[in-house]
Amino acid sequence: MAAIPGGADHSHDHAHDHPSGFMRWVTTTNHKDIGSMYLWFSFAMFIVGGIMALVIRAELFQPGLQVVDPDRFNQMTTLHGLIMVFGAIMPAFVGFANWMIPLMIGASDMAFARMNNWSFWLLPPAAILLTSSLLVPGGAAASGWTLYPPLTVQMGIGMDMAIFAVHILGISSIMGSINIVTTILNMRAPGMTLMKMPLFCWTWLITAYLVIAVMPVLAGAVTMILTDRHFGTSFFNAAGGGDPVLYQHIFWFFGHPEVYIIAIPAFGVVSQVIPAFSRKPLFGYASMVYATSSIAILSFIVWAHHMYTVGMPVAGQLYFMFATMLIAIPTGVKVFNWVATMWRGSLSFETPMLFSIGFLFLFTLGGFSGLVLSMTAVDVQLHDSYYVVAHFHYVMVAGALFSAYAGAYYWLPKWTGHMYDEKLGKLHFWLSLIFFNMTFFVQHFLGLAGMPRRIPDYSLQFAEFNKISSIGAFGFGLSQLVFLVVVLKCLKGGEKASAKPWDGAEGLEWTVPSPAPHHTFEVPPVVK
Numbered sequence: 001m002a003a004i005p006g007g008a009d010h011s012h013d014h015a016h017d018h019p020s021g022f023m024r025w026v027t028t029t030n031h032k033d034i035g036s037m038y039l040w041f042s043f044a045m046f047i048v049g050g051i052m053a054l055v056i057r058a059e060l061f062q063p064g065l066q067v068v069d070p071d072r073f074n075q076m077t078t079l080h081g082l083i084m085v086f087g088a089i090m091p092a093f094v095g096f097a098n099w100m101i102p103l104m105i106g107a108s109d110m111a112f113a114r115m116n117n118w119s120f121w122l123l124p125p126a127a128i129l130l131t132s133s134l135l136v137p138g139g140a141a142a143s144g145w146t147l148y149p150p151l152t153v154q155m156g157i158g159m160d161m162a163i164f165a166v167h168i169l170g171i172s173s174i175m176g177s178i179n180i181v182t183t184i185l186n187m188r189a190p191g192m193t194l195m196k197m198p199l200f201c202w203t204w205l206i207t208a209y210l211v212i213a214v215m216p217v218l219a220g221a222v223t224m225i226l227t228d229r230h231f232g233t234s235f236f237n238a239a240g241g242g243d244p245v246l247y248q249h250i251f252w253f254f255g256h257p258e259v260y261i262i263a264i265p266a267f268g269v270v271s272q273v274i275p276a277f278s279r280k281p282l283f284g285y286a287s288m289v290y291a292t293s294s295i296a297i298l299s300f301i302v303w304a305h306h307m308y309t310v311g312m313p314v315a316g317q318l319y320f321m322f323a324t325m326l327i328a329i330p331t332g333v334k335v336f337n338w339v340a341t342m343w344r345g346s347l348s349f350e351t352p353m354l355f356s357i358g359f360l361f362l363f364t365l366g367g368f369s370g371l372v373l374s375m376t377a378v379d380v381q382l383h384d385s386y387y388v389v390a391h392f393h394y395v396m397v398a399g400a401l402f403s404a405y406a407g408a409y410y411w412l413p414k415w416t417g418h419m420y421d422e423k424l425g426k427l428h429f430w431l432s433l434i435f436f437n438m439t440f441f442v443q444h445f446l447g448l449a450g451m452p453r454r455i456p457d458y459s460l461q462f463a464e465f466n467k468i469s470s471i472g473a474f475g476f477g478l479s480q481l482v483f484l485v486v487v488l489k490c491l492k493g494g495e496k497a498s499a500k501p502w503d504g505a506e507g508l509e510w511t512v513p514s515p516a517p518h519h520t521f522e523v524p525p526v527v528k
Ligand code: CU1
Pocket: 255, 256, 259, 302, 303, 305, 306
């Protein structure tokens, strides 16, 4: 049988068996190759979405209109959000999943290796479709990433491109998630019971179910916009008996679990890194599994906390307020466990640990501002203000991005076979930490003072904090180039990484040989 995944190496000397160069990457079914492509794609999208953020911050550097016209400004907010959520953060963690889950559970590859290839290769066309919508008449969708009607029913062809791009991105992440669920449930090595899996696998198993549950909901919502636009339906049109608020319900039934689709794999990464640099097993493993599951279940029943201002009944407001506050309980369990893991550990503070501790502190801050926003009476004041922008950037950047960096630095020796430059890594962390807070901490004050989000101009009293925030944003953007230098240096060579480079409680994935073989299948399997 020639088609055993991860099979013998004997045909490696026949170069013609293996596509090389570009075709190698197009045809690969190897989880490591695909994981690397996901990670590179996500970093590229992070740069694109980051440049859009810098256009926004350049415009907001001072009052008045100077850099972009208001339509373009709104298009930047839409594409920045869509690209960062679907192009940067989600693919980054799918990349981690591809690379690490088979190694962690002792599987030869992902369950559906060819579908895995397709899951990845759907992403570049979707990204091109989305960004090129800037070039068509009317430009890209100018609605913000939430794509609320009635605005999105009226605008130009850029909106259709955004809808189609969201469809493709959704198909990709659903297929990726089916692959992850199947791999974890069916391909664990003998003895690897579910409750023995590294926690990263658990967080992805839970996340994959969330993706499969809510991506079709988003697809339905944007399809209803599409039919309202072109096929005469009135789902969201009051004149035809519809209701634009219906869209908000459908969107946020997807949108809130989406927050956890991003956050839960981040929790998983941090749960691998903190024990390794504490030289102790993770504290409260079982409670981590149950807390993560509780968060996932609760995430389905809190969606209307994004919609307190639509005029819902007070009973509804109270329900969504209290349900939202409940999430603080399992989240508190997790934060307690991470801190307890470090307690009396033999700590060291290499870059992955620094990013994990940065995550721990700043994600908790983002959780607290979320608790503030969960209170209906407060949220009515702060809705659509810069306080909300500050809140979710603490969750998305200091939460998801910082833990993605923690994972990247932690596993770089595994991926490349070389140690990265620790000095540069630490520089990257400290610059990111300082500039992140400079950018976003002051936005709490702007929001509390009443500055609205998604508006290119503002009154004079907001000038100082906006100036600070914009300088911070450019500093943050430039600091990310340090990471690029670190990765390129690491790929080029450097000190050889030992099998256990962190000299402590590294997980199972470190015992699998590195670097990876080029292809899992020596010969593509023939379907008979
Ligand atoms: Cu939410």
